[in-house]
Amino acid sequence: MNKRLLLSTPTMHGEEMKYVQEAFDKNWIAPLGFNCDNFEKEMDEYLNSGIDGQAYNTLALCSGTSALHLAVKLAGIKSGDIVLCSDMTFAATVNPISYEGGKQVYIDSENETWNMDPRALERAFEKYPNAKAVMVAHLYGTPSKMDEISDICKKHGAILIEDAAESLGATYKGRQTGTFGRYGAISFNGNKIITTSGGGMLICDNKDDRKFAFKLATQARENAPWYQHEHIGYNYRMSNVVAGIGRGQLLHLDEHRELKKKIYFRYKEGLKGLPLKMNPYLEYTEPNFWLSCILIDEDCDKDPIELMNRLNEYNIETRPIWKPMHMQPVFKDCDFVYVEENGVNEHIFEKGLCLPSDIKMTEDEQNFVIEKIREFFN
Numbered sequence: 001m002n003k004r005l006l007l008s009t010p011t012m013h014g015e016e017m018k019y020v021q022e023a024f025d026k027n028w029i030a031p032l033g034f035n036c037d038n039f040e041k042e043m044d045e046y047l048n049s050g051i052d053g054q055a056y057n058t059l060a061l062c063s064g065t066s067a068l069h070l071a072v073k074l075a076g077i078k079s080g081d082i083v084l085c086s087d088m089t090f091a092a093t094v095n096p097i098s099y100e101g102g103k104q105v106y107i108d109s110e111n112e113t114w115n116m117d118p119r120a121l122e123r124a125f126e127k128y129p130n131a132k133a134v135m136v137a138h139l140y141g142t143p144s145k146m147d148e149i150s151d152i153c154k155k156h157g158a159i160l161i162e163d164a165a166e167s168l169g170a171t172y173k174g175r176q177t178g179t180f181g182r183y184g185a186i187s188f189n190g191n192k193i194i195t196t197s198g199g200g201m202l203i204c205d206n207k208d209d210r211k212f213a214f215k216l217a218t219q220a221r222e223n224a225p226w227y228q229h230e231h232i233g234y235n236y237r238m239s240n241v242v243a244g245i246g247r248g249q250l251l252h253l254d255e256h257r258e259l260k261k262k263i264y265f266r267y268k269e270g271l272k273g274l275p276l277k278m279n280p281y282l283e284y285t286e287p288n289f290w291l292s293c294i295l296i297d298e299d300c301d302k303d304p305i306e307l308m309n310r311l312n313e314y315n316i317e318t319r320p321i322w323k324p325m326h327m328q329p330v331f332k333d334c335d336f337v338y339v340e341e342n343g344v345n346e347h348i349f350e351k352g353l354c355l356p357s358d359i360k361m362t363e364d365e366q367n368f369v370i371e372k373i374r375e376f377f378n
């Protein structure tokens, strides 16, 4: 039996150990410290890579979810506030809204990126003119329609939060995802394009927000000789050891992106002629190609779950498309706004599948996956 071919697993390079070793050598194992500071600085530089002179204010945290939670808090979401959210995403995008008592309204996707449809967003603002914020995710590393979404948010005075957990390194018209909103969140979970085993980062568009987020993430301590508190705080900071892994990984982010891109195009080429399409993106965007996915044509009656089971027999891991939030039992009370009667997301969920996209997969191994997919359709 071949070794199991997986969706996406950590790829380490050695530099990570150098920074971790430095933390050990200096006995700087506590949270905060030089690796955290430098990781934030280096990420700032990376995020600026697409445009001139714009400074971002990054904050290293213990997870992408904690970054999203702080973004929701800083956006001032309180009990009963409406947040218009991506529907096709992972639950971590929207759970923090519930932590704060807010109410999600889910927005259907469009067919060009599988992300939030600006037309449905506009429609949602007609229904919920007081919606306080918009939470947009860049699914599988593909940038959403950011010009349209940013304009709609501005027009309605809503705060834009970007969940860039899956899309680090992806750009929209040359600008990094996560830097369009007032807040952005990145994840370094084990399956993401770079990883610290677990971790995340909040991106703020101004220094004051970053400062307040830092305070909340470190137990909301005020500047006093004793422990003084004026807010409810959290213990959300990244540890200095973990940040060392992140610094080493960041050196290889572009390389990971290139390898992911090769995988995507090898699938595209290898699966030509079959009744399916790859996950789409806009030509003026550059995804990070975190996960390669297929969508079986509407008029083909093949079932992706059958394909998943078949590939599993060959030790190939695949996974259904993230199940839309409006279809989740836990969110059954939330409204869902769409423009296309038959619903874009339900169709993508029913006919889509995520393929092995691990950058350690060899060309031969990927050809094996392609061969088995072709066999299924023939």
Ligand SMILES: *Cc1c(COP(=O)(O)O)cnc(C)c1O
Pocket: 063, 064, 065, 066, 089, 090, 092, 093, 137, 163, 165, 166, 186, 187, 188, 189, 198, 199, 200
């Ligand atoms: C992974 C992920 C998160 C959560 O990040 P963690 O670091 O695991 O907390 C949030 N949103 C999306 C879309 C994700 O894929």
